Amino acid sequence: MIPAAFSLYPELDATTLSAFVAALESGDVTGLAPARAAEVSDVRAVASFSHVKVAGADGDLLDAALWRHNGSLPRPVIVMPSPWTNHGWLPYAVQASVFAARGYNVLAYSTRGFAGSEGQVDVAGPLDVADGSRALDHLIERSAGPVTKIGFLGDSYGSGISQLVAAHDTRVDAVVALSTWGDLGEAFYENRTRHVAAVEALLKAASKARLSPQTQSVFENVIADRDIRGVLRWAEPRSPFSHIKELNRRQVPIYFSHAWHETLFPGNQTLKMFNELTGPKRLDLSIGDHSGPEMTGMIGLPNRIWTNAHRWFDRHLKGIDNGITAEGQLLNEVMWGQTLEPRPTWHSVTEQVHRLYLVGGGELAEEPEAGWSASVLCGVDTPAAVADEIVRSGYDEIAGRPKAYRTGDIDRTVAAVWTADPEAEVTRLRGVPRLRVTYRAANSKSSFVAYLLSVAPDGTARLITHAPYTDLDSPPDSLVSADIDLQATAYDVPREHRLMLVIDARDPFYGDANLPRATLAFTSPEATPSYLDLPLG
Structure with missing residues (x-):
């Protein structure tokens, strides 16, 4: 069920993405596919790209990348905490560039304990939330002109962190959360049943990461059926659902995407979160498993999830009336015919x-x-x-x-x-x-x-x-x-x-x-x- 060499992103081509990043730095697009070469040219024409270090919580330095426009025009900005992968922020390279070419300043960073970032993996704990705010500070301080609106976008691990930062940092105006969780305790312990294989997969996918002793202990306790009450206490503050009052108080617009057969964060716990939100919201449900529906967009191919993510930020950060809010709160991709069904609300789905x-x-x-x-x-x-x-x-x-x-x-x-x-x-x-x-x-x-x-x-x-x-x-x-x-x-x-x-x-x-x-x-x-x-x- 879980191969010895395991990644949550099996189709991610890190070599190609690294070549794309090298071209962002040098301008030499030799060897890139024509579409990727065009994206490099588009972003370099309007913004600069650089590797940076962000001063995170507890003095730990976070490995990051910055797409920055010159000039004093007011601009919206986007912060992108990395997924649960040893590649750190690299999976965002193409999409961050597309956002930058469309007028955003962007900072993507590797979450603590992963890739080139210092510290230990806190699993969306207080240090990760503080890191998100520090990353935002870094981006604002290096924006040449005034910052108008602020978005956080994350896939998988970065999606949970994005929601939690938005709940704690009143500067955040909108969130995109792809393949996310709402209640981490329920994701690990559904109907009092331990999700053993999912936790084992998270451990194997983080084989090169530096897990904190608490993180290692919690994961091992789920597998070994020890101190489950302690696991649930640990999970509660790491669950966006626990902070929904803060999100609702500010009516933070949140876009979710999820897969019907999600094996890491089963859909019902995200639906619980979605249905309790009172601000602008949208949920796209697709065929597949964790991060699969949005994967083609990460490697630069056309992808409706990423298209809607861009539309969401254009609407809520730029104020563009692009029709996304009029399409309803829900879009279902029906298994297996791939018919797309919009619905005004989740509750209208069942007649x-x-x-x-x-x-x-x-x-x-x-x-x-x-x-x-x-x-x-x-x-x-x-x-x-x-x-x-x-x-x-x-x-x-x-x-x-x-x-x-x-x-x-x-x-x-x-x-x-x-x-x-x-x-x-x-x-x-x-x-x-x-x-x-x-x-x-x-x-x-x-x-x-x-x-x-x-x-x-x-x-x-x-x-x-x-x-x-x-x-x-x-x-x-x-x-x-x-x-x-x-x-x-x-x-x-x-x-x-x-x-x-x-x-x-x-x-x-x-x-x-x-x-x-x-x-x-x-x-x-x-x-x-x-x-x-x-x-x-």
């Missing part, structure tokens, strides 16, 4: 809810049925899975090659399966599916993962959405009632395809609270029947 009941015989039915039981053997993995590889599987999805699940290979002794009748017409799933299910666990701790699949007539399926669940409190041999939200989705179930709900007790992506060879017995009490609510649009 009605269709309830199907889990019944005996493995059916999803229109009426409830009590008295049945379906047992799941713990400790055994099944073909149902979140993803084959974190991040990398998302690129196959973007290319139109989502994983095909062979439903006939799912062993019904280690998974419980319910299947609906074939759809008579295309069924438009839009929103958050919700599952209520009751089960009996012999032990005091138990966990499972629920997957919603779309099954073709030939028995192959595509993953629509999923969610984990863990119970840590119930007495042994008691009935446990689980009410969970599956991750939000926009999916058209084709005619003659069937919806399938699969529940198993083991997925390497998550921490497992079950004892090996234990069983979970799923059922449906008459008073509280088990059901699946499908959001329809």
